[in-house]
Amino acid sequence: MPDASPDTGKTLLKNGFIADGTGNPGFAGSLIIGNGRIESVIKGIWEESEEPFQSVTDCAGLVIAPGFIDMHSHMDWYLASDKDSRYKTPFIKQGITTMVAGNCGYSAAGLLKGSPHMGLLENNLFKSGFDNIHWNSLEEYYRVVGETGLNYNLVMLAGHGTARTSVCGYSPVPSAGESALIRSLLDGSMQQGAAGVSFGLQYEPGQYCTKEEIAQTARLVKDRNKLLTAHARAYSNISGDYPLIPFGRAHNLKAIDELLQAARETGVKLQISHLIFVGNATHRTCDAALKLIDKAIGEGLDVSFDTYGHHCGVSLINVFLPPWVKSKGAGVFSDKKEIAKIKLLMGVLFKLLGFDYSNIQVLDTRAEAVQQFNGMFLTEIAQKRGMTNFDNYIDLVMKTNSGAVVLMHNYTSGENLNALIRHKASMFMTDSWMEPGEWQNPGVFGSLPRILQRIREKKLLSMEEAVYKLSYACAKKIGLKGRGALLPGNAADIAVLDWDNVRFDIAGACKDGEPSGIKHVFVNGNHMVDDGQISERKKAGSVLRIS
Ligand SMILES: [Zn+2]
Numbered sequence: 001m002p003d004a005s006p007d008t009g010k011t012l013l014k015n016g017f018i019a020d021g022t023g024n025p026g027f028a029g030s031l032i033i034g035n036g037r038i039e040s041v042i043k044g045i046w047e048e049s050e051e052p053f054q055s056v057t058d059c060a061g062l063v064i065a066p067g068f069i070d071m072h073s074h075m076d077w078y079l080a081s082d083k084d085s086r087y088k089t090p091f092i093k094q095g096i097t098t099m100v101a102g103n104c105g106y107s108a109a110g111l112l113k114g115s116p117h118m119g120l121l122e123n124n125l126f127k128s129g130f131d132n133i134h135w136n137s138l139e140e141y142y143r144v145v146g147e148t149g150l151n152y153n154l155v156m157l158a159g160h161g162t163a164r165t166s167v168c169g170y171s172p173v174p175s176a177g178e179s180a181l182i183r184s185l186l187d188g189s190m191q192q193g194a195a196g197v198s199f200g201l202q203y204e205p206g207q208y209c210t211k212e213e214i215a216q217t218a219r220l221v222k223d224r225n226k227l228l229t230a231h232a233r234a235y236s237n238i239s240g241d242y243p244l245i246p247f248g249r250a251h252n253l254k255a256i257d258e259l260l261q262a263a264r265e266t267g268v269k270l271q272i273s274h275l276i277f278v279g280n281a282t283h284r285t286c287d288a289a290l291k292l293i294d295k296a297i298g299e300g301l302d303v304s305f306d307t308y309g310h311h312c313g314v315s316l317i318n319v320f321l322p323p324w325v326k327s328k329g330a331g332v333f334s335d336k337k338e339i340a341k342i343k344l345l346m347g348v349l350f351k352l353l354g355f356d357y358s359n360i361q362v363l364d365t366r367a368e369a370v371q372q373f374n375g376m377f378l379t380e381i382a383q384k385r386g387m388t389n390f391d392n393y394i395d396l397v398m399k400t401n402s403g404a405v406v407l408m409h410n411y412t413s414g415e416n417l418n419a420l421i422r423h424k425a426s427m428f429m430t431d432s433w434m435e436p437g438e439w440q441n442p443g444v445f446g447s448l449p450r451i452l453q454r455i456r457e458k459k460l461l462s463m464e465e466a467v468y469k470l471s472y473a474c475a476k477k478i479g480l481k482g483r484g485a486l487l488p489g490n491a492a493d494i495a496v497l498d499w500d501n502v503r504f505d506i507a508g509a510c511k512d513g514e515p516s517g518i519k520h521v522f523v524n525g526n527h528m529v530d531d532g533q534i535s536e537r538k539k540a541g542s543v544l545r546i547s
Contacts, residue, residue, distance in 0.1 A: 009054055010034045011525065014046050016059030016496065021066035021475075021485035023468035031064055033492040036525035040488050055527065059496055062519055063463065066471035066484055067097025067493035068448055071306045072229075072273055072429035076101035076108040076156060078129035079145045087129060087434045088151050092528055094430070094448045095470075095495035095518045098153040098544065100478060103273055103431075104231040105161030105200025108133070109141030110189035112181065115166035125316060125405070128436040138192040142543045149539030152523065153493065155478055155546065157198040157229055158189030160217055161206045172208040179213070183220055190220075193545025195478040196227030196269075201255070202234065207241060207323070214262045222268040226546070227478055229271040230259050236278040237285055238352045240322035250285045252277065253292065260296045263303055271477065272305035274313065274431050275420060276411040280354025286416040293425055304425040304477060309450035310507065311411050313431060314363065314441045317404040318397055320346060326402075333398050343390050357382065357389040359410040361509050364437040367400040375439045375509055407441055407509045421451060422460045427474050438511045445513030446504025452517075453503040463499055479546045496520035 011033040018041060019026040030046040032039040032053075070091065078087045079101075091099070102108065106124060113136040115121070122133055135141045138156060145154065163185040168178045186197050197217060200206040209217075221228045232255035233241050239251040256272065263270040272293070277283050296303045318326060325332055325342060332338045350356045357378040365371050373381045373396070382392035396404060412420070420426050428451050432443035442450075448470065455466045475484025483491050495518060502517030514532075521529035526540035 010039065011522075011527070012046075012053045012056045013059050013064055013494070013496065014056055016062045016064040018486060019063050019065045019464045019467040020487065021467055021471040023464055023472070026063070026464050030059070031486060031494070033494075033522065033525045036492055038486055038488055038490050038492050041486055057496070057520055061498070063467070063497040063499045064486065065467045065495050065497060066486055067495045067521060067523065068095045068470040069098045069100065069474035069484060070096045070430050070448070071100050071271070071427040071474050072103050072431045073099040073101040074103060074106065074126055074431070074433050075099050076154070077124070077126035078433060079150060079154065080108065080135075080141065080148055081130045082148050083129075083131070084436070089534055090434065090445050091430065092151055092521055092523070092534065093518060093532070094446060094515055095497065095521055096152060096430070096448065097493035097495070097521065097523045098155060098480070098483065100155045100157065100195065100474070102157035102159050102194070103198045103229055105159045105198055105203060105206045107157055107159030107162045107198065109135055109138045109156070109162075110158040110185055110194065111136050111162055111166035112185060117165050117169040120165050120169055121162065126433060129433065138189045138194055142193075146543065150541030150543070151528070151539060152541040153483075153544050154541060155480060155544050156189075156194050157196055157227075158186045158194040159198050159200070160186065161200045161203060163189075164205050170204045172205075179216075183216065186217065187220055187224070190224045190226055193543070193547070194226070195480070195546040196229065197221050198273075199228070199230040202231055202241060206231070207233065211258070211261070214258070215265050218262040218266040218268040222266045225479070226269070227271055228262070228268045229273050231273045232256060232259060235276045235282070236353055236355075237282040238349060240349075250282070250288075252282060253285055253288055256289055256292050260292060260301070260303065263296060263301050264299070267301070269302040269477070270304070272303070274429065275305040275307055276313070277413070277416055278353065278355060278408070278411055280410070281352060282354070283413040283416055286412070286419055290419060290423055293423075297425060304427060305420075306427045306429040307417070307420040308411065308429065308431065308443065309447040309454065309504070310443055311413070311417070312407050312409045312441070312508065313411050313443070315406055315408050316402060317360075317362075317400060317406050318402040319408075320349065321397070330398060330401070333394055339394065342394070346390065355410055357393060359408060361407040361409065362396075363405045363407050363439045363441065363509055364435045365396070365400045365404045367403065370396060370399050374437055405435055409508070417454065418458060418460055421455060427469055427477065439509045440511065442504070442506045442508065442510050442513060445510070446506065446515040449502050449504040449515035449518060456499065456502070480544060483544075492522050492525035494520070494522040
């Protein structure tokens, strides 16, 4: 006989250990899901009842936690297209149920209709993820991703760089009218449900922002009681974005000063994006950076930051070239005098940073002539080609038209990661996306499991504190109501973990990867990961508008 039990639509997660996301001590219990929501959380051993369930998941020995919120994502560029399902699926295996996207000033939406600068907007680091931008406002973008279907819930930020580029390209100084238009686009996006505004102060056009433009934008965000996230102007003690003053203040600390100043002036809620300390010489500034943040929090400001699970992150091969080199175009590389200047500059920069070519691994050259070097470190490539490191670097920049995607190592030290993870103001993130080629940033597959593994092995936080940082802490920061905690009535976004075995061991570029210990994931009550495997490719996610 087929199963004759009535379809109640209810799901029972039975006899787990509940970490409800608030950071309070966990307890033995069970949880019932009905209609996509948490119906009840029951303490103690489950008493078998007559009540029929559509499905029962035995959670003995497992932690039942809120689904993770990825505090820093760029997946908005990938969610609007159905080109490649690989792009979207690995994140859910990390336990992620909600992504906060549109970071670093680059959001996929919130741009001026009829912008003459679409070429600049479309030719970006994430261009493999979408076909073309066929929307303008956030509202229009929501409609597009709604039609494509979401595997996760999506919270958007309005990118300051996106709005600004759509209005005046990379113009360093917008006119008063253009400035007003940029602000009205950002404000419009916030009214349409963006959680706030993101800055990318190390990239064009964010790097042209004056103190006034930063403060004006921060005030706009504060007026809507929303969140300002910021990719700071520098993440290394020496950066081409500041004048070089011997023995002066470390540039990454100056960049943090600048953000805290805006928070002080306006009272805006601030999230410093991916707090990293690039190069050996920058590592030692971590303590000072955290003290700056502590001081601001002590003054009553709402300041936090997000951090990686790895020591590496993705960038473009030309990231170390100063703006004057980039602005001169490809011709600069055939000018002997200019090349000598660049060589000297790179040598000095790398020496002062404690960073070199051995820290740069090519993920995808995106150029056929040199694609055999995908997955290799620049030093290996130079050796293979019998070239000096510098000549090899310049040749690759030229042959890839500056478009090679690289994985930069030495983003921080193990000791720093411990301090960052443990800090009361830290939240966790992936900052990852999948490349069309074979080689990937390991964060795509295991950023969050790797953080949890580190927390457990090094005893950095209690399990409950770790879960809090991945759920309720983020929900509070972004103003997301009804999620982030396992409370009756909340949406049933849930991750079930084998806490002692959560791990992800791959530290560098990889072709594939699987975290372990993330047993089940529910998105809006839909069982998306079952015993570690994606059981259902149903598009269970929603756009989450922040009011
Ligand atoms: Zn960034």
